[in-house]
Amino acid sequence: MAYTIIEVERKTGVASRTLRFWADKGLFPFVQKDSNNVRYFSEKDVQWVFWIDCYRQIGMSIEDIRHYITLCAQGEDTAQERLAIIEKQRQKTLNEIEKLQVVLEKLDYKVAYYKDMIARHKDDINPMNGEYVGRKKRVKF
Numbered sequence: 544m545a546y547t548i549i550e551v552e553r554k555t556g557v558a559s560r561t562l563r564f565w566a567d568k569g570l571f572p573f574v575q576k577d578s579n580n581v582r583y584f585s586e587k588d589v590q591w592v593f594w595i596d597c598y599r600q601i602g603m604s605i606e607d608i609r610h611y612i613t614l615c616a617q618g619e620d621t622a623q624e625r626l627a628i629i630e631k632q633r634q635k636t637l638n639e640i641e642k643l644q645v646v647l648e649k650l651d652y653k654v655a656y657y658k659d660m661i662a663r664h665k666d667d668i669n670p671m672n673g674e675y676v677g678r679k680k681r682v683k684f
Contacts, residue, residue: 545583
């Protein structure tokens with residue numbers, strides 16, 4: 544079965560304008576076109592869309608994705624290099640997850656703080672409040 548860009552958008556959630564942009568950047572060299580230049584995606588092409596979307600979400604550049612696709616088209620001889628590319632992206636993703644985990648912990652702390660503050664009815668982090676921790680006297684603006 545062949546799918547138009549609009550049908551691929553519905554199947555993948557990737558906007559048709561994004562699919563066209565990616566196609567214009569050479570990320571779908573394998574997608575067939577008819578005589579009117581309408582692109583038709585096969586089931587396997589749709590799977591590539593999911594992967595390209597994944598790679599873009601983790602910050603892989605269009606240039607790097609294009610290089611990866613070129614390697615894929617060259618066959619098994621490039622498997623080691625492709626593996627290295629994916630492992631590098633995996634490590635970058637793990638590093639980003641670690642950074643986000645620190646941010647999440649800070650946000651969790653802040654959520655707990657506000658819940659406690661609301662329960663106590665005491666806003667001691669408002670710098671305009673006389674109960675502000677660390678303030679000697681109130682400043683008027």
